[in-house]
Amino acid sequence: MHPNAVSNFSVKTDVFEGPLELLLELVERRKLLINDISLASVTDEYMRQVSLMQEMSLPNTAQFINLAATLLLVKSKSLLPVLELTDEEETSIDDLEERLRKYQIIRDSALILQSIFGSKSMYAPQFTPPTVPVFVTDEYCTIDSLQSAINSVINDLPQKETQAKAQIKVTISLEDMMKKLQDRITKSLHVRFSQLHAGETEKKVVIVGFLAILELFKQGNLLITQVNRFSDIEIELDKGQTPTYY
C-alpha cells in the first residue's frame, strides 16, 4: 500500500507521520502479531528509518527517537535476558505494545471513516438571510469592546515558532540514546564495549554494529578471542559473569 513497501535506503521516510505508524507498518509487513518478539525483530529496520530521518532533519524525528529507545530495550532484552529492566522500563515496553494495538484499531477504523466520508452526506438547509431589516446591537457593539476582541483574537493566533522550539527541546539524538543504552547494558552485564564510537564511524554503522554485537552474543558466538580480531571494537568480558545458558 505504501510506496515504500520495498525496504531500502532510498525509501521516502516522510510517508510516516508518526512512529507508531512506521512501527505497525514494519510489523504488518512481516505478517507478525504485536508482541515483544515481533517488536524485537523489526527494531533494526526501525532504527535504520529513524537514522535516515535524523539525517534528513525531518519533522517529528524526536517522537520517532523516543519510541526507538523503548524499542531498543525490547530488542536488548530479547537478546540478553540477563538484562535487568527497571519497573519503569517494563511498563514502557508493555505500554508500547498496547499503544501499538490501540493505534492499529484506530488506524483501521479511520480507513472506514475515510471511505464513507462524503459518500452520502446529509445536508442542513441553505441559509437565507432575513428579508426584513433588523438592527440589534448589544454591549459588544462598541469600539472599545471590538478592540479588546480583536486583541484577544491576535493573542490566540497559533504561534508556529514556539511549537518548533518546544519540539527541539525534547529532541535527543540517536547517538545519545544509543550511548545511554550501551552504558546500561555494560553495567548490567559487566561487559565493556569500547571504541564503538570511532570518530569516523557513521551513525548507521554504529547502530547496526551495536545490534550486531548483541546478535552475536545471543547466538553464543561472542568470544573474547574472536572479537579481539576486530580492531575497531574491543570487548572485555568478565569470564565469571559469562551467561552459561546460551
Next chain:
Amino acid sequence: MPVDVLVEGLLFYKSAPQKKVVVMKLFGINEAELSTAIAVLKERLMIGATRLVETTDEIQLVTSPELAPIIEAMRKSELKADIGKAGAETLAIILYQEPISRAEIDRIRGVNSSFILRNLLIRGLIERNHNKNRNGYDFTISTALLTHLGVTHKHELPDFSKIANALEQFNEKAEVIDESI
C-alpha cells in the same frame, strides 16, 4: 424514491419558495404528478411541525401555524441574547479586515464560524455579498453598525495598522501551515 419525498427534500434544503415549473423540470415530472406529490406530502406532514404552503406558481415548507407563538418567542429571545465573546471576535475581525471570506475568518479564529456569521447577519450587524471572482461570499460590517460605532474611515480604528499587519502576517504563515496538513 417517491416524488413527495423528493419535493420535501428540495423544499427543506432550499428553505425558500420554489417555482413549481422548476421543481417539475428538476425531477422530470409533469403537473399532474407534482399535484399528486403535493397532496401526498401535505397529508403526510399533518402530524408533524411543518406544512406545505402552495400558491399558483410556488411551493414552500413552513412551520405549522400552531407553532407560530413559540417560533415568535424564540425569535425574540434569540435577539435578546448577546452575541457573546465569539460573536464579538468575529465582528472585530470583519471590522478590521473587511471584505473578508468565511474561510479567512475561520482560519484566523481556528474554528468554524458559519453559525456565528448567521447570527450576526440576522441581527443586521454584518452584510453578505457575493464575490464573483471566487464564487463565494464576502462579509462586511453593515452600514447601520458603522454608523452606530461612529466609524467613517477604517484607519481611525484603534491600532488599525498594527492589527492589520499582525493578521496579514498570520495569513502568509497560515498558507504554509495549510500545505503541511
Next chain:
Amino acid sequence: MPVDVLVEGLLFYKSAPQKKVVVMKLFGINEAELSTAIAVLKERLMIGATRLVETTDEIQLVTSPELAPIIEAMRKSELKADIGKAGAETLAIILYQEPISRAEIDRIRGVNSSFILRNLLIRGLIERNHNKNRNGYDFTISTALLTHLGVTHKHELPDFSKIANALEQFNEKAEVIDESI
C-alpha cells in the same frame, strides 16, 4: 402539542444544531422526556426527506442520505475535500473516545496533533469545549461530522460496537495503571 413536534419545529426553524440542554430548558422538559421525543421524531421522519442527527450534546435536522445525489447536483460542483489519513485517524480517536483531550489524542497517534485538530475545528467536524475539572479543552464530534458520514448517530457506523469494545479494553487497563500512580 406533542414534544416531538415542538422539537421538530424548533430544529426546522433554527436549521442549525441545537444544544440539548437549551432545548430542554426552552420546553421545560427533562432529559428522559427529550430522549423519548427524539426517538419518536426519528421514527416519524423515516418515511420522509429529513433525518434527526444526534451527538451527545446536540441535535440537528438534515436531509436524508438518499437525497445526497440530488442535493449535490444542485450545489455547484463544490469541492469535496478529503479528510486525509491523519484527519481520519484523529476523527476516529475523537469519535470513539470522546470527550478527549489533545494530550490523549497525541499519545494514541504518537505525534503532535495540534495542526490537524485546528484543521478539523475549522471545518466544523469537531468541537472544542472547556473542561473545568482539569482546566483544559476536550474535543467532541459535531453533528456536521455525522452528516458527512451519512449517519444520524455514531452507533450506526459500520462495526461501531466492535471497535468501541476493543478500545474499551485498553481504557479499563489504562485506568488501573492511572490509579497506581
